[in-house]
Amino acid sequence: MALPERIPVFFLSGFLGSGKSTLLNQVLADPSFEDTAVIINEFGDVAIDHLLVRQGETTISQTSTGCLCCSGTTDIRATLFDLHCAASAGLAPAFSRVIVEMSGLGDPAPLVNALMAKDSDTQTLRDRTVDSEFYLAGFVTLYDIILGELSIERHFEAMKQIAFADRIVLTKTDLAKDPATLSDIAALPQDLRVFNATAEIVDRREADPASLFAPRPYSVIERGEEVSGWLALEAVLAAETRHVHASNERQRPARHGSGIRSFSIVHDTPMDEARLSRFLSLLQQSAGQHLLRVKGIVGLEDEPECPRIIHGVQHCMSDPVRLEAWPDGDRRTRMVFITSGIDPEPVRDLFSAVIAGTPSPFGRLLSPISATLAALSSRLSSYLTTLSRRSS
Secondary structure (H helix, E strand, O other), X not given: OOOXXXXXXXXXXXXXXXXXXXXXXXXXXXXXXXXXXXXXXXXXXXXXXXXXXXXXXXOEEEEEEOOOOOOOOHHHHHHHHHHHHHHHOOOOOOOOEEEEEOOOOOXXXXXXHHXXXXXXXXXXXXXXXXXXXXXXXXXXXXXXXXXXXXXXXXXXXHHHHHHHOOEEEEEOHHHOOOHHHHHHHHHXXXXXXXXXXXXXXXXXXXXXXXXXXXOOOOOOHHHOHHHHHHHHHHHHHHHHHHHHHOOOXXXXXXXXXXXXXXXXXXXXXXEOHHHHHHHHHHHHXXXXXXXXXXXXXXXXXXXXXXXXXXXXXXXXXXXXXXXXXXXXXXXXXXXEEEEEOOOHHHHHHHHHXXXXXXXXXXXXXXXXXXXXXXXXXXXXXXXXXXXXXXXX
């Protein structure tokens, strides 16, 4: 099938912690991908992910906070239109492809629906421009072999991301060592066929990143009846949303569970590494599976000019990554948390108490996070009392 003479747009999806930024960095390190426009969508009010993505001389990065799938289909089209106008006016480098890194909680239906051809009789100039300049050329979904099954069971978005994909990449396979896990990995493609019968499934260790983002015609029909049904439903919902909320953007309905929320912690001064580790350990032990993701860039007292990247998903916390320098002029610690059923204030209070090293009524601070924190409360009080004695 002949490809359109337009700019290909690829969606890169995968549930929280599946390795999207890592893969994107590898792709952008390829010189043939220098003329790539990157749109990074983050679920939260503080942008972190764009700081972790390699930006070459001709790579454009457009970052939006909040969730594209919740803000309506117009946002992705508006961003593409802005990219086109900036390049056409010589205000930004020209580009030959666009990669949209979705939020790990993103619902693919509204975004795919946004790039489907619209009725030309009702289109605006922006819509006509987007349809004439761009086309959907592929949908890549990363599947975390460690937490993927649990994510699908608990989050409908994770299953939909698999269903919409025309390429599925199995990630974290390098962590599998024992025969039982290796056998489970071998069976994964067949298991995933339940959700997507036609997508190409590849191991991250064997995948050619360039081929994942090679232009091809994305076919909704090949994705199956469920995907077609979700897109049809999405078209109806989008029309109703535009009609009901045209005069009030604040009333757009959220697509995620009512308990899922994002919040941030920003700290102005470098921190003691041991206290930061203690805070993250306590939070993980107490929140467990309700801590969907924490990611951040942090400043430490030992090396204030060399920040660390921290990243954790549920009970799994990756080793911090040391950067040679801050990626931008902001030297503050910034951490973004995505949680399920956890209010931000107890987490912020816990952070302040641990980092400051002053004893506090921790039972009150920690109990809202989890019912299992009664024991941790006394341990933390003892720990902070010891710190206080050492400093006095």
